[in-house]
Amino acid sequence: MDKKSFLASGLLKKYVLGLATPEECEEVISHLKKYPELKSHLTTLESGISDYAAKQGIPELPASRPARATAGIGVLIIGLFFLASTVAAGVFYNQGKVARKNYANAIAGLEACRQQLVEEQSVRESLKNFQAFFNDTASLPLTLVGKTDETRILIYWNEMKGEARLKLLRLPNPPEKMQYQAWADIAGEMVSIGLVQYHFGEWQDIACLKNAKSVNITLEPEGGSQQPSVDYLFANAEIRK
Secondary structure, three states: OOHHHHHHHOHHHHHHHOOOOHHHHHHHHHHHHHOOOHHHHHHHHHHHHHHHHHHHOOOOOOOOHHHHHHHHHHHHHHHHHHHHHHHHHHHHHHHHHHHHHHHHHHHHHHHHHHHHHHHHHHHHHHHHHHHHHHHOOOOEEEEEEOOOOOOEEEEEEEOOOOEEEEEEEEOOOOOOOEEEEEEEEEOOEEEEEEEEOOOEOOOEEEEOOOOOOEEEEEEEEOOOOOOOOHHHEEEEEEOOO
């Protein structure tokens, strides 16, 4: 092998890096003896490797050229492997963090959807029951009227289900710290069946008591009374079964 072919073969680089086999080392030494000018190439390669090793913090080991070069490469490979492992670990950690966050968001989204579905089912069930209540032939419609046209209240009374609902159509605004209250007349005794909220157009639940003869609305102190203020009776209606 001539000098040009030898340089092109890369054996000199393998020799400097400590990667050459014993046979290749003998061939390199033989060519260095045969072509002394190749030593400048050898010096240049060694200088370049030493500078790179110094920049990377790889220490020089007091051994033969192949052993020293191999050790340097080994340290470099370990360092690169450690660096790659650290970078990979950081990447996987960040990916895992993002994945955990996405998973938590997905679970929260599913729970929100589940809760919304439960609420929608509850609303549908309530509307279904609500509609069934008004369609029930046992639900008696009562129209409570007062002495003037200012008072008009609608009540559906279902003794069989024990349910009753009230809606204000017309009713004077109660004075400050006063409130309307509903009563049922049972055997001549007035029994409270609930406070009336001053909300128009909305159905309100009130108690439905058996054997009631009439439903009455009075004006009472805020929070309600134990006994009705008969002088402030605003509306009433008989329950005719």
